[in-house]
Amino acid sequence: MEQNIVLRWVAEADLPGLYQGLCAIGLGTPGAGTVSDVVACPGTDTCKLGIASSRGLAGELSQRLAGIAPGLDAAVNALHIKISGCFNACGQHHLADLGFYGVSRKVGGTTVPHFRVVLGGEWEHNAGAFGLTVGAIPSKRVPDFVERITAKYVQERNAGEAFRKYIERVGKQEIKTLVDELSVVPPYERDRSYYSDWRDPREFTVSDIGTGECAGEVVSRAEFGLQSAERQYFEAQLHFDRGAYEVADNTAYNAMLEAAKALIHTQFLDMSTDPDAIASEFKKRFCDTEVFHDHYAGGKFAQYLFNRHADMDRKYTPEQTRYLIEEAQLFIEAAYACHGRLLEQGNFASRETAILLERS
Ligand code: SF4
Known part of the structure; x- marks a missing residue:
């Protein structure tokens, strides 16, 4: 857990020379x-x-x-x-x-x-x-x-x-x-x-500002949604700290839904607040297409939302709730990263994709 090197069995008389040698190669920082x-x-x-x-x-x-x-x-x-x-x-x-x-x-x-x-x-x-x-x-x-x-x-x-x-x-x-x-x-x-x-x-x-005359409103709405998700995630932590595990758990879940909805808004503005509809649209637009996938973790973070959404027999134990809060944090961060990638690609309201999905 540290990044230091221990040099064992050095005679006391050799310490000054060793120190000077370490300084000479840039390893003598106290x-x-x-x-x-x-x-x-x-x-x-x-x-x-x-x-x-x-x-x-x-x-x-x-x-x-x-x-x-x-x-x-x-x-x-x-x-x-x-x-x-x-x-x-x-x-x-x-x-x-x-x-x-x-x-x-x-x-x-x-x-x-x-x-x-x-x-x-x-x-x-x-x-x-x-x-x-x-x-x-x-x-x-x-x-x-x-x-x-x-x-x-x-x-x-x-x-x-x-x-x-x-x-x-x-x-x-x-x-x-x-x-x-x-x-x-x-x-x-x-x-x-x-x-x-x-x-x-x-x-x-x-130069990485998103272009396109409709992008401004879409971007700001998505960003607003992500910030709102972050606030809910923070509130989940506060509920957890005061022992309100069921409220904390549901707030963390809602934070993930909010982040998913924010991304959906980049393609499809008329999104309802129904969890089933959000999960379904998010899956179709961002997971099946791998747009949400993390380079390193693949679809792992999306699965956090789907697992919680499908969990009908929630127990709200401290351990389970804390775990979900940590998952919500990673999910929101992955949503921010996805949002950033879309902006950099100038892919906001990737309208062709959206329209195709709309028709499918
Ligand atoms: S994967 Fe992330 S945490 Fe790990 S070395 Fe790279 S930048 Fe650091």
Whole structure:
């Protein structure tokens, strides 16, 4: 779960020479095991599935945190930060005190790298607890988030209170407020820095804005639906935290339906709210055609919706509900990814497909 190397059986007298040798090859950076020792997967540097630059963000955070290490509170210095370039979690973001994984969002039709925030995971006790997400923020605001949440923790914690316990106590709603404050993306013309990733000079250009005179309304409606799905997913977490498992389960299910409906709206605006109709249209338009399929996971995320939709004998146990909430999160993320692909292909209201489906 860490990315360090242990060198055993080194004589004390050899330590200075070993240290100098490690520094000479760029492996002498201090801070192993501290908050500046950020774990990251390869992300967009080398992984074809990467969505955001996990290594770029890790490098930026490491540098900033190492720079302020002498003044850091001991409990903050002991936190673990882990970053994945996408939801596949190779960076083990779900087991960190502060975890992040790459997602993308469209702002005014342009792609902006974002990271989802996952708080309260536990890497000790053989990965004792997974964190749950509390929203997404632009990649360029993640260092600000780390600074603010750690300062808030130091200021508000009870004596000896661990970060994970503190997050549990203050609740996701309060943390979400902090996330929302940092989630605002200025227009491209006002601040272009948001539209590129850490340590990646390439800038997303405005050329990927969806074109076509009817696209504007369709895109905004789909985006609105996806945001609504995200809100419902968050509410499901809140219901879960207060022990209302049946409500939480149904809210997570509705969040998936909302995301599916948002995608259907890209082809077919007159969609009812009937779950059977949504599941059927979603299957026909996005699953049978493999439009929704993830490059890595295939149709796995779509199946989360279909499994829940077909489950007539739901038990609403805490474990089952928590599992469904996690599935809803992945489903919504897959819907965002599908939506982004459609935009990039200029495939909104892929009218020929839609019309053919309409007639079939
Ligand atoms: S988490 Fe995603 S980006 Fe990172 S290595 Fe795994 S598949 Fe690639």
